[in-house]
Amino acid sequence: MTGTVDVDVDEGAGETAPAHPLAEEPKVSLVKRTPPRRAPVPVTGPVTGPVPALLPVEDEDGDRLAVDEPLLAARTHRPSDLIRFVTGLLGVIAVFVLASIATETTSGIGQDIHSNVKDVAPWLITVLGLVSTVAVLAVPLAFAVERLIKRDGLRVADGVLASVLAYGVTLAIDWWVAEAASQSIRGALTQIPVTGGPITEPVHGYLAPVIAYMTAVGMVSRPRWRLALWSVVLLSGATELISSDTTPLSLLLTVLIGWSVACGTLYAIGSPNIRPTGQHLMLGLRRLGFTPKNAHRAPDAPGGTRRYFVNQQDSRDLDVHIIDREQQASGFFYRVWRRARLRSVAVRRSPQSLRQALEQEALIAYAAAAAGARAPQLVATSELGPDAAVLVYQKVEGRTLDELADDEITDEVMASCWESVGALHQRRIAHRRLTGESLLVVDEKVGVLVNLSGGDIAAGDLTLRIDVAQLLTTFALRIGPERSVATANRVLGAERVAAALPLLQPVGMSRQTRADLAKQGKERKAEAQALALEQVAAGEKSREEAEEDIAAAGEDLLSRIRGQILEIAPEAPLAPAKLERLKPKTLITVIALAFAAYLAMTTIQPGQLKLSHMNWAWAAAALAFSAISYVAAAMSLTGFVPERLPFRRTIAAQLAGSFVKLVAPAAIGGIALNTRYLQKQGVRPGQAVASVGASQLAGLGGHLTLLFCFGLITGSQGDGNVGSERAVIIGVLTAAVLALVIAAVGPMRRFVVTRVRSLFFGVVPRMLDLMQTPSKLVTGFGGIVLLTLAFTACLDASVRAFGGSMSFATVAVIFLTANAAGSAVPTPGGIGAIEGALIVTMSLAMPAATATSAVFLFRALTFWLPVLPGWISYSYLQRKGAL
Numbered sequence: 001m002t003g004t005v006d007v008d009v010d011e012g013a014g015e016t017a018p019a020h021p022l023a024e025e026p027k028v029s030l031v032k033r034t035p036p037r038r039a040p041v042p043v044t045g046p047v048t049g050p051v052p053a054l055l056p057v058e059d060e061d062g063d064r065l066a067v068d069e070p071l072l073a074a075r076t077h078r079p080s081d082l083i084r085f086v087t088g089l090l091g092v093i094a095v096f097v098l099a100s101i102a103t104e105t106t107s108g109i110g111q112d113i114h115s116n117v118k119d120v121a122p123w124l125i126t127v128l129g130l131v132s133t134v135a136v137l138a139v140p141l142a143f144a145v146e147r148l149i150k151r152d153g154l155r156v157a158d159g160v161l162a163s164v165l166a167y168g169v170t171l172a173i174d175w176w177v178a179e180a181a182s183q184s185i186r187g188a189l190t191q192i193p194v195t196g197g198p199i200t201e202p203v204h205g206y207l208a209p210v211i212a213y214m215t216a217v218g219m220v221s222r223p224r225w226r227l228a229l230w231s232v233v234l235l236s237g238a239t240e241l242i243s244s245d246t247t248p249l250s251l252l253l254t255v256l257i258g259w260s261v262a263c264g265t266l267y268a269i270g271s272p273n274i275r276p277t278g279q280h281l282m283l284g285l286r287r288l289g290f291t292p293k294n295a296h297r298a299p300d301a302p303g304g305t306r307r308y309f310v311n312q313q314d315s316r317d318l319d320v321h322i323i324d325r326e327q328q329a330s331g332f333f334y335r336v337w338r339r340a341r342l343r344s345v346a347v348r349r350s351p352q353s354l355r356q357a358l359e360q361e362a363l364i365a366y367a368a369a370a371a372g373a374r375a376p377q378l379v380a381t382s383e384l385g386p387d388a389a390v391l392v393y394q395k396v397e398g399r400t401l402d403e404l405a406d407d408e409i410t411d412e413v414m415a416s417c418w419e420s421v422g423a424l425h426q427r428r429i430a431h432r433r434l435t436g437e438s439l440l441v442v443d444e445k446v447g448v449l450v451n452l453s454g455g456d457i458a459a460g461d462l463t464l465r466i467d468v469a470q471l472l473t474t475f476a477l478r479i480g481p482e483r484s485v486a487t488a489n490r491v492l493g494a495e496r497v498a499a500a501l502p503l504l505q506p507v508g509m510s511r512q513t514r515a516d517l518a519k520q521g522k523e524r525k526a527e528a529q530a531l532a533l534e535q536v537a538a539g540e541k542s543r544e545e546a547e548e549d550i551a552a553a554g555e556d557l558l559s560r561i562r563g564q565i566l567e568i569a570p571e572a573p574l575a576p577a578k579l580e581r582l583k584p585k586t587l588i589t590v591i592a593l594a595f596a597a598y599l600a601m602t603t604i605q606p607g608q609l610k611l612s613h614m615n616w617a618w619a620a621a622a623l624a625f626s627a628i629s630y631v632a633a634a635m636s637l638t639g640f641v642p643e644r645l646p647f648r649r650t651i652a653a654q655l656a657g658s659f660v661k662l663v664a665p666a667a668i669g670g671i672a673l674n675t676r677y678l679q680k681q682g683v684r685p686g687q688a689v690a691s692v693g694a695s696q697l698a699g700l701g702g703h704l705t706l707l708f709c710f711g712l713i714t715g716s717q718g719d720g721n722v723g724s725e726r727a728v729i730i731g732v733l734t735a736a737v738l739a740l741v742i743a744a745v746g747p748m749r750r751f752v753v754t755r756v757r758s759l760f761f762g763v764v765p766r767m768l769d770l771m772q773t774p775s776k777l778v779t780g781f782g783g784i785v786l787l788t789l790a791f792t793a794c795l796d797a798s799v800r801a802f803g804g805s806m807s808f809a810t811v812a813v814i815f816l817t818a819n820a821a822g823s824a825v826p827t828p829g830g831i832g833a834i835e836g837a838l839i840v841t842m843s844l845a846m847p848a849a850t851a852t853s854a855v856f857l858f859r860a861l862t863f864w865l866p867v868l869p870g871w872i873s874y875s876y877l878q879r880k881g882a883l
Contacts, residue, residue, distance in 0.1 A: 066294040067278030067308075075270030078326050082267045088260030095253045099188035132236035136206065139232050140213055143225050147217070154272055158265070159217040166212035166261040170203040173257070177202040189250045200245050204254045207236060211258025216266055275324055276388045278308055284384050285392070291315060302433055302451050309395060317395040319376060321453075323357055324388040334511075341582050342507065358389040361453040364429070365391070368455075371427040373420040374448045396448055401478070402436035408444065409479050411487050417447035418491035421471060424449070430459035434471040435510050436478070461499075462577065466508050468492070468500035473509060476561050477516050485564040498572035501565045504558045508579050521556055528553030615801045619857065622797035625790050626861040630654045632787035637674055639780020640694040642773060643683055649882060652873045653677045656883065659870030661863070671696065673883070680882050695780065702784040707816045713809040791815055791862065795838075798858040804846045814841045835859060 144156045177186055178199070189202035214229045237254075240246040276284075278295055285292045291313040298307040301321060310318040358381055365378035380392040401409065417439055424431060431438070431449060438451040456463060468488070475484035488497050506514050532546035541549070565572055633654040638645045657670045671692055678688035792812040799806060818837035835855055842851035877883040 067282055067296070073270075073273055076273045076275070076326065077267055077270050080326065081263045081271065084263040085260055085267055088256050088263060091256045092253065092260060095249055095256065096185060099185045099249055100182060101184075132232060132239045135232040136210055136236045139228050140210055143217070143229070146225075155217045158269070158271075159213040159262075161269070162212040162216035162262040162265040163209035165265055166209045166258050167205065169257055169261055170201075170205050170208045170254075173203050173253075174201055174205070189247060189253065191247060200247075200250070202250055202253065203257055204237075204240070204246065204250070207233060207251075208254045208258040208261075211255055212262040212265075215259050215262035218271075274387065275326065276322065276384050280384060281308060281320060281322065281390065282310075284382065284390060285310065285318075285320070288380055288382055288392070290318065290380075290392070292318075295320075302435075302437065302454070305453065318379075319393040319395040321361075321391045321393070322384065322388055323354065323361075323391070323453075325354055326387075342579055343581050354383075354387070354389055357453075358383075358391070361391055363457065364452045364455040365393070367427065367429055367457055368424060368449070368452055371423045371429060373423040373429075374416070374446065375420070375452060376448070376450060396440060396442060396450075398440040398442035398448060400437050400450075401439040401441060401474070404441060406478055408441075409475070410445070411483065412445045413441055413447050414475055414479075414484070414487040415491050416445065417449070417471070418488055420447060420449050421467060422492055424455075425464045425467070428457065428459050428464070430456045430463045430467050432456060432463070432467065433510060434467055435474055435512055437512075439474070462503075465500045465503050465577075468496065469503040469505075470509060470513065472497075472500060472561055473504070473513055473517070473558065476557055477513070477520060481557065481561040481564045485561060485568065489568050494569045498565055498569035501562055501569075501572045502575060502577040503579075504561055505576055505579060506558065508577075517557055524553050525550065613802065614853075614857070615803070618797045618801035622794045622801060622857065622861055625794035625797060626866075629787055629790040629794070629862070630866075632783045632790050633657075635779050635783025636699065636787055637692075637695055637780075637783070639776050639778070639783055640698065641678060641683065641691045642776065643681070645678075645681055649877070650677075652877060653882070655866060655870050656874035656877055657870065658863070658866035659874050676883055677877075698780060699784050702781065702788065703816060703820070706785070706788050707813060710809045710812040710816070788812070788816070791819070794862060795854070795858045798861070799842070799846070799850070799854040801857060802850050802853045804842075804850045804854055806842075806845055810845070814838065817841070 140159075144159070147153065147156050177189055186199075186202075190199040210229075210233060214226075214233075237246070237251045241248070241251065278297065282292050282295060290310075292310045293313045295308045295310040298309045298319070301307055306322045308320045308322070310320055312318065362378060362381050365375065368375040369377060376393040376396050378391060378393055381390070382392075383389045421431065421434065431452065431454075433451055433454045434449075438449065440448040440450050442448055472481075472484050472488055475487070485497065506517060509517070528550045532541070532550050535541040536546050562574075630651055634647060634650040637654070638647065638650055653673065657673050660670065660673050674692045674695070675688050678691060679685055683691065789812075792808065792815050795815050796806070796808055796811045799811065815838075818834050818841070838855045838858070839848070839851050842855065845851075874883065
């Protein structure tokens with residue numbers, strides 16, 4: 001049963017509704033009637049959350065239809081408005097980029113237009129300008145009056161707010177283009193009028209607000225008004241273009257700004273909610289021939305699809321799904337990311353329209369019934385107004401798998417679900433959403449597949465195998481991998497189960513399954529750690545045995561499922577299937593390299609470095625000291641690890657840290673990389689974290705000690721260099737102020753304490769182990785001192801390369817303070833903070849030009865130059881399995 005139910009859910013639309021197949025019947029209207037008074041319903045117990053309202057509505061025969069549902073919000077933040085706002089914002093950015101790089105093209109287009117319209121009579125241009133100016137103001141005003149007469153003032157208020165904001169944005173962009181923009185942008189967006197005078201406006205101060213107004217009030221269901229308003233806007237823009245009062249890019253920018261501001265305004269304040277309610281649904285069901293008596297809201301289906309359970313007077317109950325345009329737009333950015341990241345077979349193609357979504361779900365439901373799978377029977381489909389559609393299923397009583405206790409998930413229930421999945425797969429139908437909420441258990445023993453809207457027909461082998469892997473994981477999360485694999489093997493056979501092994505990857509699972517896997521892994525590890533601590537404290541197990549138990553508990557669920565499959569099918573393929581076309585690691589690498597190239601080109605300019613005045617001998621010395629720093633860093637790490645580490649590979653790991661700094665704050669990227677490196681070298685996870693924590697703790701102590709010692713040396717020198725003394729004082733005061741700010745601000749203090757506590761947990765036992773090998777401690781602390789001296793010598797050589805001169809102790813104090821500031825600021829590699837601190841403090845002791853050149857050389861040698869070797873080392877260590 002299909003059809004179109006013409007239910008007007010947009011009050012005051014003022015437009016003729018489209019014809020439908022049931023046009024000969026009387027039109028359904030939602031006339032507000034005063035119902036007879038009802039006796040109050042007593043409420044027992046506390047009421048939490050939104051109070052559902054029992055909304056009575058009468059049909060055309062006067063029968064009362066009750067709908068029990070939460071009241072819909074008067075306004076809703078539509079995802080589609082956010083998508084349009086982001087699209088418009090990207091369009092505005094693209095216009096500015098085009099104006100800055102395609103100067104000749106934009107100017108050529110304008111010249112061609114002016115040369116082709118130069119023969120137009122001046123009086124015609126004057127008349128067109130007058131008509132367009134009057135019309136562009138009169139038509140929106142007339143529309144506002146018409147809306148107010150029909151009591152739709154809320155939309156008019158939205159339009160006025162959007163137009164005011166668009167005018168403000170217009171003024172801001174006009175000022176920026178005139179005062180601060182580059183000459184190419186100014187030339188592409190403005191021009192000097194033929195009659196002389198000031199330059200034209202980059203953004204039209206009256207067109208942008210009008211476009212924002214038109215967009216905000218909503219013209220989709222009002223084609224006549226939409227045609228009239230866009231006609232006057234186009235007429236006004238063409239008149240401005242012909243009269244040489246604007247440019248093509250300026251008109252395009254005006255349209256994009258008006259549209260973007262309107263969409264952003266609607267998303268921020270919310271749009272009037274025109275989604276059909278349960279009352280519209282009940283009237284629509286009557287028009288389709290059903291006899292609804294009452295209805296209540298059911299839990300939403302995946303994707304935000306609203307569901308209602310409807311009781312009929314003389315027939316079976318119904319399970320009704322309502323899909324609308326706003327629900328379709330939700331999760332847009334997540335779907336875009338999944339589509340870009342995964343191969344097409346691993347992600348479902350989303351329908352492009354409401355009609356396609358309705359047809360797709362109906363087709364899957366009918367195909368599932370024909371395949372013999374246990375699934376709800378679809379009995380009717382229909383449109384419900386212009387922006388929604390309904391799918392009417394026969395209601396199936398039962399509980400979802402998520403609602404069952406673990407002991408209620410029997411082998412019979414799982415076998416029933418596997419039989420239905422097998423029936424679907426025999427007809428090449430994929431479910432694609434076999435999670436706990438999509439498995440309905442009836443009579444405690446029969447499994448029914450629901451939520452088929454995300455399925456595919458004529459699915460490929462890979463898609464079907466993903467279904468099997470998903471259902472294996474869904475059951476294993478509840479009752480363990482052993483029973484999950486055994487039941488699937490009994491129903492599907494070992495061959496089909498084994499074929500799913502390469503698809504047991506988190507990236508191929510549903511969003512909720514990935515979250516459940518991560519949560520279960522953390523819980524298992526936390527329980528194992530607590531139990532191990534109790535057993536070690538009671539003397540039941542040694543610390544080594546406890547760590548082995550913790551490591552065993554850390555094995556993820558998917559690995560355990562693979563192990564069970566290999567027991568029944570040892571020949572199963574082990575290599576994981578390639579589901580990703582774009583890995584996050586690859587994306588981060590590309591972004592990091594692009595970011596590094598951009599910063600290098602914009603901050604390190606040859607003119608500022610004064611290469612012609614640079615002493616190349618001192619520059620070579622600075623490069624040598626920079627290279628020594630990686631040897632020192634390797635010493636500081638190996639000295640706090642009792643296990644033997646390959647020294648050359650450890651140096652390569654420290655060099656790889658130069659690349660990691662591009663995508664992580666200075667103090668965090670190295671910690672994560674060193675911890676992973678130690679684990680790959682066979683150090684247990686807990687001991688790896690403790691070793692890195694011991695190295696960081698010793699480094700912090702060495703940092704403060706050296707800062708104090710070099711400060712004393714600088715103060716005792718008395719060489720009369722007031723600038724150096726001021727630099728030292730400023731450096732020490734900066735470090736003190738940072739410490740005081742962190743101690744005084746509660747959130748920052750808690751953040752630092754939490755990080756330090758987690759980092760240094762287990763450090764003391766690790767240090768006690770290291771004390772048994774004094775040579776290790778000498779290596780570690782020697783590396784810390786050498787690392788500081790190498791960086792200080794590199795900075796000192798950079799200063800001398802440009803003719804500057806400072807005492808080594810002063811340079812050390814400046815470097816130690818600036819490095820602390822860079823570690824405190826959460827930017828990759830301390831970008832900005834380190835340069836600023838070094839230049840400010842060094843400028844007190846030498847000319848600013850010399851200080852700037854020295855700092856740029858120092859950062860080029862210690863941060864930018866090692867990026868490419870660091871990336872090579874990072875890739876090499878990954879190929880060797882060392883990272």
